[in-house]
Amino acid sequence: MSDRHPHQDAHEHGHGDGHGHDHGHGHARDHQHDHHPTRPRSRAAALRHRLAHLLTPHSHETADKLDSALESSARGMRALWVSLGVLGVTALAQAVVVAVSGSVALLGDTVHNAADALTAVPLGIAFVLGRRAANRRFTYGYGRAEDLAGLVIVLTIAASAAFAAWAAVDRLLDPRPVAQVPAVAVAALVGFAGNEWVARYRIRVGREIGSAALVADGLHARTDGFTSLAVLVGAGGSALGWQLADPVVGLAITAAIALVLRDAAREVFRRVMDAVDPALVDRAERAVRSVPGVREVGELRLRWIGHRLRAELAVVVDGDATVRQAHGIAVEAEHALLHAVPRLTAALVHADPAPAPGETDPHLALAHHVTA
Template identity: 85%
Template sequence: MSDRHPHRHGPAHDHRPEHGPAHGHAHHEGRTGTAGLRHRLAHLLTPHSHDSAERLDPAMEASARGMRALWVSLAALGATALTQAAVVAVSGSVALLGDSVHNAADALTALPLGIAFVLGRRAATRRFTYGYGRAEDLAGLVIVLTIAASAAFAAWAAVARLLDPRPVTHLPAVAVAALVGFAGNEWVARYRIRVGREIGSAALVADGLHARTDGFTSLAVLVGAGGSALGWRAADPVVGLVITAAIVLVLRDAAREVFRRMLDAVDPALVDRAERAVRAVPGVREVGELRLRWIGHRLRAELSVVVDGEATLRQAHAIAVDAEHALLHAVPRLTAALVHADPAPAPGERDPHLALAHHLTA
């Protein structure tokens, strides 16, 4: 870790099984006074554990929820696409054909996300030491590219229809199919976005936004059918261009969320929340460097805290354990934290980190 965190020396704590006793008696060694009593009462009234195996259960459950969301939305969008295809067969609506093909393609975006969720369950290896959670970011990138392709396809179809107008038959059936397409996509969008936000999956949220763009496309078919019924043959392509602009706006939001996740961005409010939780830990004098990063839909934290320079190694370790414990309670979806304890500087004492100063400027 020295290449990434040059100031980490002395006792550090990573929440792993080998720390064993540290989570028992040593865990509460640094807690005194009212805060310590309140913490003990909370433990007595709220049974829980932070063993690594038990902490992985919520992460595995999150992956299972993500897979379930994918399968349910795949079935819903598949049924929607089949319904629309049946109407296309009798109406000859090119706009509805494009919408049904688009819905089928959206259903198939479940494949990269499903692969990502399956990979995310694999254990870390000597090569992939953080595991395979970042596969979700790659899946999110695929989804963003799919939304971009959808926008390009919608623009191309609209321009082609403007250059070569065609009449649409069985307009009532086309209108009903368009409503079915909108309802199916909007339901799937809400479901994916809700589950994605609950489990912290940016890729699933982006996929939900993609489904919402397909719902807009279905509404374009409906408005185009209405315009055709009134005798305006250019209604369908004109509305198609408007919907293309709406898809581009959704693409912007989805791309921003996915690219931020790929660049290790987190909500600054989470950082503030983590700092407040650690500062409240007895024995912590100051919070130094604090980093949070997403790995799939799980968070990891790395931070340094300043403790009494006269504290023993065991006391400093107990404070580090308490700091991690506070983080696990305060930060949603946090599964691990590495806490480094720095001694408070004494008057005239040489900075122990000076030996690494030349690495900072290299």
């Protein structure tokens, strides 16, 4: 680790040897630049770097970053619209059966599906907000809107669990026969198929674009699919003359929804608290250490903003390096990060000189700013 003062834990430094531009990963485009040839490196290392550059064409232009961000948001919006249509049709078909059968269990399932479809609204708003550019008030942009939408979705899942429990207890206290059992069974299968398809689609797209909120919404759809299966099992029990089958299975499904709620809440909570996969941190450190001129990696921070990552780190360089050389090493460290960490769109790299024997820590003057 670097011999840096702990003040860096509380303050960000914009020194001339740091580099903090936003970048994107348009790896399908040509990229022609040779960062700072004055940086000390061996001929073999320089040759390896240039060969890697030629074999991996890419671009870090601002326009490419925006294209990548907009593409992710567009995929999220498309997933929301498609799933909204599928769940809308599913809920409508179930509502018709509810009208002819009078099934309270199927009514609850229909309400669940309608509520799940409506969770697309906060997520859609979040994706639209996420496209807005950063400004002097929201200097990191509006990506956090996705995390707020994730909280709304978690609350919706909790409400669904509470509703399922209430409906099951009510049916236990007041058992009623179910009419048109075959139609109810078919409607339950339709509900399960629609919800499971939407769940898989949302979770897949959410993981691909890095949206915890969309993944949580997919888990919510899966809970409604379980509810549909409960309706099916309850209908089967009713057909066999056991009226308590529907509420008993409903209670079991409530427990399953609670488990899904736990997973969704944990994922959204971690995102709100800036948690990242430790494997990503290890991967980033390895990438930076492989950069010629980097002697050590100091503190390294990664954080999600919506479905995109940002990085902040310090590297230790030769204390005799010029400002240009240190800046060149910082640029290469940033470059390596952008290639190594998926969905990373920005990195701020601070270069620290390696300490010389007897030299005073240059960060010592900041010690009185350190918080307990």
